Amino acid sequence: xxxxxxxxxxxxxxxxxxxxxxxxxxxxxxxxxxxxxxxxxxxxxxxxxxxxxxxxxxxxxxxxxxxxxxxxxxxxxxxxxxxxxxxxxxxxxxxxxxxxxxxxxxxxxxxxxxxxxxxxxxxxxxxxxxxxxxxxxxxxxxxxxxxxxxxxxxxxxxxxxxxxxxxxxxxxxxxxxxxxxxxxxxxxxxxxxxxxxxxxxxxxxxxxxxxxxxxxxxxxxxxxxxxxxxxxxxxxxxxxxxxxxxxxxxxxxxxxxxxxxxxxxxxxxxxxxxxxxxxxxxxxxxxxxxxxxxxxxxxxxxxxxxxxxxxxxxxxxxxxxxxxxxxxxxxxxxxxxxxxxxxxxxxxxxxxxxxxxxxxxxxxxxxxxxxxxxxxxxxxxxxxxxxxxxxxxxxxxxxxxxxxxxxxxxxxxxxxxxxxxxxxxxxxxxxxxxxxxxxxxxxxxxx
Amino acid sequence: xxxxxxxxxxxxxxxxxxxxxxxxxxxxxxxxxxxxxxxxxxxxxxxxxxxxxxxxxxxxxxxxxxxxxxxxxxxxxxxxxxxxxxxxxxxxxxxxxxxxxxxxxxxxxxxxxxxxxxxxxxxxxxxxxxxxxxxxxxxxxxxxxxxxxxxxxxxxxxxxxxxxxxxxxxxxxxxxxxxxxxxxxxxxxxxxxxxxxxxxxxxxxxxxxxxxxxxxxxxxxxxxxxxxxxxxxxxxxxxxxxxxxxxxxxxxxxxxxxxxxxxxxxxxxxxxxxxxxxxxxxxxxxxxxxxxxxxxxxxxxxxxxxxxxxxxxxxxxxxxxxxxxxxxxxxxxxxxxxxxxxxxxxxxxxxxxxxxxxxxxxxxxxxxxxxxxxxxxxxxxxxxxxxxxx
Numbered sequence: 041x042x043x044x045x046x047x048x049x050x051x052x053x054x055x056x057x058x059x060x061x062x063x064x065x066x067x068x069x070x071x072x073x074x075x076x077x078x079x080x081x082x083x084x085x086x087x088x089x090x091x092x093x094x095x096x097x098x099x100x101x102x103x104x105x106x107x108x109x110x111x112x113x114x115x116x117x118x119x120x121x122x123x124x125x126x127x128x129x130x131x132x133x134x135x136x137x138x139x140x141x142x143x144x145x146x147x148x149x150x151x152x153x154x155x156x157x158x159x160x161x162x163x164x165x166x167x168x169x170x171x172x173x174x175x176x177x178x179x180x181x182x183x184x185x186x187x188x189x190x191x192x193x194x195x196x197x198x199x200x201x202x203x204x205x206x207x208x209x210x211x212x213x214x215x216x217x218x219x220x221x222x223x224x225x226x227x228x229x230x231x232x233x234x235x236x237x238x239x240x241x242x243x244x245x246x247x248x249x250x251x252x253x254x255x256x257x258x259x260x261x262x263x264x265x266x267x268x269x270x271x272x273x274x275x276x277x278x279x280x281x282x283x284x285x286x287x288x289x290x291x292x293x294x295x296x297x298x299x300x301x302x303x304x305x306x307x308x309x310x311x312x313x314x315x316x317x318x319x320x321x322x323x324x325x326x327x328x329x330x331x332x333x334x335x336x337x338x339x340x341x342x343x344x345x346x347x348x349x350x351x352x353x354x355x356x357x358x359x360x361x362x363x364x365x366x367x368x369x370x371x372x373x374x375x376x377x378x379x380x381x382x383x384x385x386x387x388x389x390x391x392x393x394x395x396x397x398x399x400x401x402x403x404x405x406x407x408x409x410x411x412x413x414x415x416x417x418x419x420x421x422x423x424x425x426x427x428x429x430x431x432x433x434x435x436x437x438x439x440x441x442x443x444x445x446x447x448x449x450x451x452x453x454x455x456x457x458x459x460x461x462x463x464x465x466x467x468x469x470x471x472x473x474x475x476x477x478x479x480x481x482x483x484x485x486x487x
Numbered sequence: 488x489x490x491x492x493x494x495x496x497x498x499x500x501x502x503x504x505x506x507x508x509x510x511x512x513x514x515x516x517x518x519x520x521x522x523x524x525x526x527x528x529x530x531x532x533x534x535x536x537x538x539x540x541x542x543x544x545x546x547x548x549x550x551x552x553x554x555x556x557x558x559x560x561x562x563x564x565x566x567x568x569x570x571x572x573x574x575x576x577x578x579x580x581x582x583x584x585x586x587x588x589x590x591x592x593x594x595x596x597x598x599x600x601x602x603x604x605x606x607x608x609x610x611x612x613x614x615x616x617x618x619x620x621x622x623x624x625x626x627x628x629x630x631x632x633x634x635x636x637x638x639x640x641x642x643x644x645x646x647x648x649x650x651x652x653x654x655x656x657x658x659x660x661x662x663x664x665x666x667x668x669x670x671x672x673x674x675x676x677x678x679x680x681x682x683x684x685x686x687x688x689x690x691x692x693x694x695x696x697x698x699x700x701x702x703x704x705x706x707x708x709x710x711x712x713x714x715x716x717x718x719x720x721x722x723x724x725x726x727x728x729x730x731x732x733x734x735x736x737x738x739x740x741x742x743x744x745x746x747x748x749x750x751x752x753x754x755x756x757x758x759x760x761x762x763x764x765x766x767x768x769x770x771x772x773x774x775x776x777x778x779x780x781x782x783x784x785x786x787x788x789x790x791x792x793x794x795x796x797x798x799x800x801x802x803x804x805x806x807x808x809x810x811x812x813x814x815x816x817x818x819x820x821x822x823x824x825x826x827x828x829x830x831x832x833x834x835x836x837x838x839x840x841x842x843x844x845x846x847x848x849x850x851x852x853x854x855x856x857x858x859x860x861x862x863x864x865x866x867x868x869x870x871x872x873x874x875x876x877x
Contacts, residue, residue, distance in 0.1 A: 191583045305693070
């Protein structure tokens with residue numbers, strides 16, 4: 041009797057917590073996060089001093105905790121000196137996390153259920169774009185306030201948002217179409233180089249690309265053009281992979297696409313007009329947080345529309361059985377071609393953003409290491425799902441930062457986590473889940 | 488519920504008690520320096536050498552006296568994974584979160600160029616010990632480097648080939664896909680043709696990273712009738728090139744660059760490399776004074792001869808600490824202090840480093856002498872000649 045009860049009870053706690061937060065719409069969480077960010081801005085510094093932490097925790101205290109853990113591990117393995125008084129930073133960081141984030145988030149999110157649901161219901165009467173804009177605006181406000189606290193957060197956030205876009209663009213091919221493509225860093229490289237060529241070549245003076253052609257103070261308004269140019273050029277490059285994909289599948293396509301990656305890398309290494317292996321630096325500082333956020337939102341929006349359209353269903357049909365899809369009048373050639381060009385376009389845009397965040401680009405950045413990173417993000421987060429790409433990119437980026445003090449152990453912990461995910465959830469954390477924008481932004485109805 | 492609240496109160500009390508202990512530990516006056524180095528990734532040896540040199544420095548000089556006040560030195564090592572993105576993140580973190588006074592590293596140009604941008608934007612002095620790309624320090628007053636540049640090393644090799652080896656015609660074999668060999672090969676060609684007239688570099692042959700067979704290039708070089716072969720390649724490639732040359736019957740001298748010294752050249756090359764020359768930052772065999780002391784201590788501590796990275800990191804660190812001393816007084820306002828350190832760095836004259844005396848030019852590049860070493864019959868790198876900039 042008791043044995044049957046025990047699992048139910050633990051399930052009960054999660055279930056109860058889940059039930060407690062069930063009526064909270066996205067709007068409620070956003071308001072909760074905004075409250076956290078503002079609360080941190082006013083009380084974070086004081087609480088840090090009160091808890092005796094040396095510096096305000098930047099990434100939810102994770103960095104502080106793992107730094108102390110790395111100290112303990114080094115003490116155990118190598119016998120390095122370790123200041124035992126610092127272990128107290130771990131509970132202090134947890135208290136900080138609870139007081140600044142968890143409690144206010146829970147309280148505010150639960151407290152605003154009624155008004156938030158009412159607002160969401162009210163917004164739903166307007167076209168979808170209105171409610172989306174309102175909620176995305178709120179989301180940007182949260183990120184802006186949060187990133188304002190530290191420039192390290194800002195650069196972390198920028199690179200993470202770019203990683204989300206890049207991961208999602210690979211998910212179109214590897215997840216929705218079910219091919220194993222290794223060429224994505226190549227597309228990113230083309231996008232990065234071509235958009236740099238556009239901005240540095242036209243609007244900045246540089247040793248490699250010469251004097252600025254135009255000297256306009258409002259030149260940053262052309263940045264979208266630069267990104268689109270980079271994306272289109274990446275799409276052109278994708279033709280080289282898309283055409284052989286008509287005849288080959290699986291491992292063979294993986295090899296062709298891997299070859300493409302190497303071709304792109306050697307092309308830029310040998311292209312002296314583009315700086316060769318020294319690369320191009322001095323990109324104008326145009327990739328600010330709002331620019332990246334808007335581009336990412338636009339990317340997610342169009343990719344989601346694409347994969348839920350008839351074309352997206354055709355992609356899934358090609359993935360499940362190509363001959364059956366062909367028999368059911370799916371034009372597999374057109375489908376594959378579109379998926380490759382579309383995926384490459386957004387990878388190119390992500391590359392353009394990356395080049396302008398780092399303000400430097402060289403061929404070595406787009407190596408097999410980059411490929412491993414983005415594949416890990418796609419498969420960790422989950423195939424065939426927008427949620428999965430977001431979760432994968434954010435969690436791998438966050439883990440990569442948090443575990444940095446562990447040095448070489450980091451490369452044991454992250455792959456181990458990947459293996460565990462592959463054992464228990466072979467398709468990734470959140471796979472095959474439809475991202476219904478109307479439902480995400482809408483109110484939560486609880487009976 | 489009651490158990491929970493009791494537990495909560497107890498843990499809070501414990502946290503409070505430790506908090507005061509922790510506050511005490513961090514209260515002393517410290518000078519924090521950050522290291523942005525590749526501890527993992529494609530090139531962990533570079534990071535390990537830098538970290539070894541830094542830890543040895545800290546053991547030897549645990550404090551720094553500034554204007555009569557003693558500060559404890561504290562180093563923060565952070566891993567950039569040999570990636571540009573990570574180098575940018577690490578530099579931002581060291582500056583904004585750790586609050587370091589200055590940064591040593593990144594070592595390689597592909598990380599040092601973007602990280603230098605960050606350091607310059609946040610007005611934090613940074614010294615890259617090993618980066619040779621001109622863009623690292625170009626138009627960045629806060630960024631310095633610890634090594635001489637290829638436009639200097641190229642002419643050193645060309646002059647040496649002319650004066651000491653009596654060469655009138657030269658051949659060059661280099662990797663076109665790698666930043667460093669390509670740049671140096673071009674500077675050598677320019678300098679050599681400047682002395683002997685256009686066309687005196689009779690063979691300018693290239694290959695691509697990872698190539699193992701050099702017979703096609705060596706055939707051309709043999710046919711060209713060159714008096715000397717210049718190959719600015721890494722220690723892993725040099726043995727293959729040297730053996731290919733010997734198989735073709737090449738008996739004339741081979742000249743290399745500082746990349747020959749970074750790694751286990753003699754272990755891979757054996758007797759084949761003996762008798763050849765290369766230009767570098769310092770000569771380990773026959774070193775005197777501080778350089779010898781450094782080499783002996785390093786060898787005793789880590790069981791291997793320090794490579795260029797270790798020696799240059801040591802010197803960069805020495806320069807940074809010297810600049811901190813030269814400020815005369817630290818105000819405690821980190822932003823003002825960083826600018827003071829930058830100004831002090833720029834005005835250092837003839838700093839006695841183990842890789843030679845150093846003075847920074849207005850660009851943040853050091854003016855220092857190069858050394859030409861000969862690989863002697865015991866396989867040691869023996870001092871042959873020192874060449875200083877005019």
